[in-house]
Amino acid sequence: MSTRKNWRPARSIDTIRAEVNAAAPKRSTRSDGTVGDLAHSNRDSDHNPNEAGVVRATDLTHDPAGGLDCNQLMDELAAKLGTHPALGPGAYLIWNRQIISTDRLAEGWRRYYGVNGHTKHCHVSVARRASGYDSTQRFGVLVPIVRLPASPSLRGLLEDELEAWLHAMPLDSRSDAGRAAWAKVGRLRDAIAKYSVAQIERQIAELDALVRATPLRKPKTLAGRRRAAYHARQVLRIVQEKY
Numbered sequence: 001m002s003t004r005k006n007w008r009p010a011r012s013i014d015t016i017r018a019e020v021n022a023a024a025p026k027r028s029t030r031s032d033g034t035v036g037d038l039a040h041s042n043r044d045s046d047h048n049p050n051e052a053g054v055v056r057a058t059d060l061t062h063d064p065a066g067g068l069d070c071n072q073l074m075d076e077l078a079a080k081l082g083t084h085p086a087l088g089p090g091a092y093l094i095w096n097r098q099i100i101s102t103d104r105l106a107e108g109w110r111r112y113y114g115v116n117g118h119t120k121h122c123h124v125s126v127a128r129r130a131s132g133y134d135s136t137q138r139f140g141v142l143v144p145i146v147r148l149p150a151s152p153s154l155r156g157l158l159e160d161e162l163e164a165w166l167h168a169m170p171l172d173s174r175s176d177a178g179r180a181a182w183a184k185v186g187r188l189r190d191a192i193a194k195y196s197v198a199q200i201e202r203q204i205a206e207l208d209a210l211v212r213a214t215p216l217r218k219p220k221t222l223a224g225r226r227r228a229a230y231h232a233r234q235v236l237r238i239v240q241e242k243y
Ligand SMILES: [Zn+2]
Pocket: 040, 044, 047, 057, 058, 059, 122, 123, 124
């Protein structure tokens, strides 16, 4: 059994806490916790060090006024279950009497029957394996909403890149994924016109995933795919560097 003295948080736990603290420096930490207190140690084992002396869980206090809204954080993390390395097998989230886990992702959020309903703090447990729990990849949560200024030239630039991207990518629009991708393009145009950088980034990521899943019209379109990837990066670069 590991002793309490000899433990460290998983690196991904440090990462998520750093991101949350950066986004909400004045937040309350009243119900925060990493290593197990007595109450946790009986029923919430990820707060106790694993065999390697690593704690794979953290509690974060719900403090919307202080900048940490657990509803938002849980939504954002749940969307990354199974894709972020730290949110691989073994990872789960608990908030407000509900739980969602990577291992049972298809069931979505389900009722949590634990003694502590987690109504004042949300709980994050990261992946079981070291390659997951010690990942230092950013989560990209609680990113401050930055409104795009109404700069016609910048919007024009973005739209040009988007256009080039789409022309380079000969999508088969008869496939379901192809139709979904074209619909997404419309929403991305709207996003460029009126939404925030974070929303645009999300739309681009979703479009990129759809594009990857879409069969191409012709087999000899590798060059097109490369060009498309280039323009997609340009769109992202413009969004990220300018704001
Ligand atoms: Zn907990």
